[in-house]
Amino acid sequence: MKPPIERGVPSEHLYATEPQGMVRFLRRSLIWQTFRFFVFNFKMLRIVVGGHS
Amino acid sequence: MAKVIVLGAGISGHTAAQILKRKLGKGHEVTVISPNSNYQWVPSNIWVGVGKMSTEQVVFKLAPVYQKLGIGYKQALAVSIHPEGNARHPKPFVSIRHVAPDMEGKTEEVEYDYLVNSTGPKLNFAGTEGLGPDKFTNSVCTYDHAAHSWKNLQACIAKMEKGQRQTFVIGTGHPMATCQGAAFEYALNIKAELDNRKLGHLADMWWITNEAELGDFGMGGAYIRKNGYVTPTKIFTESILREYGVRWIKQAGVKKVDEKAIHYEDILGQTHQIEYDFAMLIPGFAGTGIKAYGREDQDISDKVFAANGMMKVDADYTPKPYEQWKAADWPSTYQSPAYPNVYATGIAFAPPHGMSKPAINKNGMSITPTPPRTGMPSGVMGMVVAQNIAHQVKTGKNDHPHRASMARMGAVCVVSAGYGFFKGRAAVMTVFPIVPDWEKHPKWGRDINYTIGEIGLAGHWVKLMLHYLFMYKAKARPLWWMIPE
Numbered sequence A: 001m002k003p004p005i006e007r008g009v010p011s012e013h014l015y016a017t018e019p020q021g022m023v024r025f026l027r028r029s030l031i032w033q034t035f036r037f038f039v040f041n042f043k044m045l046r047i048v049v050g051g052h053s
Numbered sequence B: 001m002a003k004v005i006v007l008g009a010g011i012s013g014h015t016a017a018q019i020l021k022r023k024l025g026k027g028h029e030v031t032v033i034s035p036n037s038n039y040q041w042v043p044s045n046i047w048v049g050v051g052k053m054s055t056e057q058v059v060f061k062l063a064p065v066y067q068k069l070g071i072g073y074k075q076a077l078a079v080s081i082h083p084e085g086n087a088r089h090p091k092p093f094v095s096i097r098h099v100a101p102d103m104e105g106k107t108e109e110v111e112y113d114y115l116v117n118s119t120g121p122k123l124n125f126a127g128t129e130g131l132g133p134d135k136f137t138n139s140v141c142t143y144d145h146a147a148h149s150w151k152n153l154q155a156c157i158a159k160m161e162k163g164q165r166q167t168f169v170i171g172t173g174h175p176m177a178t179c180q181g182a183a184f185e186y187a188l189n190i191k192a193e194l195d196n197r198k199l200g201h202l203a204d205m206w207w208i209t210n211e212a213e214l215g216d217f218g219m220g221g222a223y224i225r226k227n228g229y230v231t232p233t234k235i236f237t238e239s240i241l242r243e244y245g246v247r248w249i250k251q252a253g254v255k256k257v258d259e260k261a262i263h264y265e266d267i268l269g270q271t272h273q274i275e276y277d278f279a280m281l282i283p284g285f286a287g288t289g290i291k292a293y294g295r296e297d298q299d300i301s302d303k304v305f306a307a308n309g310m311m312k313v314d315a316d317y318t319p320k321p322y323e324q325w326k327a328a329d330w331p332s333t334y335q336s337p338a339y340p341n342v343y344a345t346g347i348a349f350a351p352p353h354g355m356s357k358p359a360i361n362k363n364g365m366s367i368t369p370t371p372p373r374t375g376m377p378s379g380v381m382g383m384v385v386a387q388n389i390a391h392q393v394k395t396g397k398n399d400h401p402h403r404a405s406m407a408r409m410g411a412v413c414v415v416s417a418g419y420g421f422f423k424g425r426a427a428v429m430t431v432f433p434i435v436p437d438w439e440k441h442p443k444w445g446r447d448i449n450y451t452i453g454e455i456g457l458a459g460h461w462v463k464l465m466l467h468y469l470f471m472y473k474a475k476a477r478p479l480w481w482m483i484p485e
């Protein structure tokens, strides 16, 4: 057993949000993620094109 | 015939060299000087660090690519630049020291008409006692560091397979370190790998950071529009860590690491420590230590470089308080104010100031991330400088039709959170512009319509796609130039 560890602000993680069923499902859903893949590519391209002259 | 020298063959320098040669053609000379015979796609080092990619998958030999493109290549370190020439050389030149086995230690002076300094950062492990792969902590900053980290990680996995608990501490190893994104994705990838092996329950995972709040990422945080709210990246980042079972310590200025514990000061000036079995901490970054000399061989490094060793460019370096920082302070041509034929791109240029609000504790320790200059802006800077030099060579005009300020360009950061074509995950984050512009966007600092923060399988596909796309481009395969930065 290790000695107790002195830690900065150990309880803060308890106040964070955590995704639940539907969000987790959509993150893995092949149909939804394929759609998001194209959305990301479109948005990334907009940023790339708009970022320099 | 113009002679252009590019120092460094990283994301920025390699991009600059490829575009320079394409634009200038056979009539002009482009030479790259870089010590490593390999090109590395740095963002994929994360996957080397968890054994998902081999080093061979993230690197390739530079010499054949440069030979194919007609670019000169010297495997050497730039030691000093002489922008006024000297008694021996009427023209400006760079002093280099060869490192290739057949020429090791030999020095050479290479004249130039234009110089692009893209030497990236010196990984300043010595800035924190006990830091670095030669001491007590791991690194993923280079492919060989990442491979070494994977070896050490495997040793921890072996212990966990025997039922032992292990403590992992990942984050920043210096009070002013940057590159939080890379450390963040390494923490998530480790946890994902341990979960895949059904060992996650034996891991105590900690994220330690110099950020004032999570999600700052050295860019003062950002806002994302999502689910009917505008949410700060703090909420987004904390949520990911909670989901992965990673606890965190923020506002931590790591000052020492010994074989058991990481010692850090908090924002109140109190010292704490956290024990670890495996630590990966990003070091502070500095300039690579190149010196500059004038016509009489006098040291003019102060004129050319900022105090941190990075090169001064067309930024406003007037010291000013946080409240007066402006988007217009950021450079757009990357031209040296002292020598108009010298440019610095990527991590090698000196930013005018940070993006995160400075925080200093009562002991005078500044616990503030320095601004990141990630891959995408580094590539764009390389491209824009190459286009401007080609324009100047071809027209004889000394102007800059192409500009790319970090306060006018966006960035895409894909934070890997686990590997696998069906099981992988990554957070796609975009911001526009990178440097918040509070005059133009008084409410959120950036254009909220361009900002994304979303985690999922598609993010992993994006990261994988970027890996193959940019390796293809860097290898100068057919139509490479059609792939945008």
Ligand SMILES: Cc1cc2nc3c(=O)[nH]c(=O)nc-3n(C[C@H](O)[C@H](O)[C@H](O)COP(=O)(O)OP(=O)(O)OC[C@H]3O[C@@H](n4cnc5c(N)ncnc54)[C@H](O)[C@@H]3O)c2cc1C
Pocket (backbone or CB within 6 Å): B007, B008, B009, B010, B011, B012, B013, B033, B034, B035, B036, B042, B043, B044, B045, B046, B076, B077, B078, B079, B118, B119, B120, B121, B140, B141, B142, B179, B182, B288, B290, B345, B346, B347, B348, B373, B374, B375, B376, B377, B378, B412, B413, B414, B415
């Ligand atoms: C693990 C990791 C993951 C990352 N992930 C992402 C990501 O997902 N997205 C993103 O946008 N960014 C990411 N980044 C950041 C990105 O890799 C850097 O912003 C980028 O590499 C900077 O490019 P650069 O060309 O300025 O410097 P570098 O890539 O560091 O290249 C510097 C070059 O200069 C050479 N050099 C050094 N000293 C000398 C000298 N004295 N003379 C000549 N040559 C010299 C070096 O050998 C090297 O070839 C990541 C960084 C790390 C460490």
